[in-house]
C-alpha cells in the first residue's frame with residue numbers, strides 16, 4: 113500500500129488561487145452553495161474564525177460539504193452544488209448562502225461537514241455545523257451525542273435571522289477554553 | 298453519487314504535528330484538544346465532484362494562463378504525477394489546484410510584500426482534472442525561494458502548493474511539493490513539521506528525464522497518495 117502524502121499548511125498566499133475574491137474567479141463554487149432556483153429553505157451561515165486568544169483569523173479558508181434539502185449527497189440540482197468555499201475577511205468572518213440540509217438518515221440531525229484551513233494549521237481541521245432550531249433532532253444525533261456535553265455547543269450554529277433571511281451564527285475557535293470540537297474524520 | 302469504500306484514519310505518523318513550535322504561527326492556531334473520533338458516515342464518504350465545467354485545458358499551463366504581453370520569466374518546468382489512493386488505485390477526474398511564487402520568489406497576492414519583482418504575465422495559479430489513470434500535468438516555471446518572518450534569516454525552500462479533493466470529503470488534502478537537492482529543506486520548519494523522514498521525502502518531487510521536453514522544460518514527477526480506498530462508482 114502506498115503511504116499517505118503528508119499534509120502541509122495552506123500558507124498565507126492562497127486566496128487569489130482558491131477563493132473567488134482572487135484574480136481568477138471561476139467555475140469552482142464560492143460561498144454560494146445554493147441560489148434561488150434550489151429547492152429547500154434558503155439560509156445564511158454567518159461564521160467567524162478565531163485563534164487561541166480570540167483574535168480573528170483573517171487569512172483562513174472554510175469549506176462546506178452538505179446534503180440537499182432531502183438529505184441526499186451529491187445530487188446535482190439546478191442552483192445547488194453541495195460544496196462551498198469561503199475565505200475569511202480581516203475580522204475573521206465568512207459567509208455561506210445555502211439551503212438547510214435535510215437529515216441524511218433517520219436519527220441523524222441536519223448538519224454540514226466543515227473543513228478549516230489557515231496559515232499556522234499544518235493539517236486542516238474537520239468540524240460540523242448543526243442548527244440550534246433542531247433541538248429534538250440534535251438531542252438524538254449519534255455524532256453530537258458522542259461529544260462530551262460541555263463541548264457540544266461548539267458544533268451548533270445559533271439561529272439569528274437578519275434581513276428577512278433565515279440566518280445562523282457559527283464561531284470556530286481553533287484553540288482556547290471554548291476550542292471547537294474537531295473530528296479525527 | 299461517488300463514495301469511498303474503505304477509509305483508514307489519517308495516518309498521523311505521516312502527517313505533521315499540529316502544534317509545532319518551530320513554526321511560530323502554530324502557537325495560537327493549533328488545536329490543543331484531542332480530536333474526537335468519528336465513525337465515517339455518508340457525510341464523510343461522499344464529496345464534491347468537479348467536472349470539466351470547472352477546468353479547461355488552458356488552466357494547467359501557468360506559463361500561458363495569465364499572459365498579458367510577452368513571456369513568463371523563469372525556468373520552464375513540467376510537473377506531473379498521479380493521484381492515487383492507499384490501494385494504489387488512480388483517483389480519476391479529481392480536481393487538483395496549484396499556486397506558487399514566481400521565479401523571483403513573489404506571489405501575485407496582495408499580502409505578499411517581499412521586495413522582489415512581480416511578473417505581469419504570471420499569477421502562479423492553475424487547475425487540472427486528473428485523467429483516467431489519475432494523472433495531472435502542469436506546465437509552469439520553477440518558483441523562487443522567498444524570505445518569511447518566522448525566525449532570523451528564514452527562507453522557504455522553493456515549493457508549489459497543491460490542493461486535492463479525492464472522492465470523499467475527508468480525503469481532502471492540501472500540501473506542498475518541494476524540489477530535489479534544495480539545501481533549504483533541512484532548515485525549513487514547515488517541511489520538517491512531519492517528523493518521519495520517509496514521509497517528508499514524499500513531498501520532494503523527483504527529476505524525471507521522461508517528463509523533460511527537449512528545448513522546452515525540465516520535468517518533475519510528484520505523486521500524491523490520498524487516504525482510503527475507492528469503491529466502484531455507484532449510480533443513484
Ligand SMILES: [Fe+2]
Nearest residue numbers: 123125456458
Ligand atoms: Fe508558499
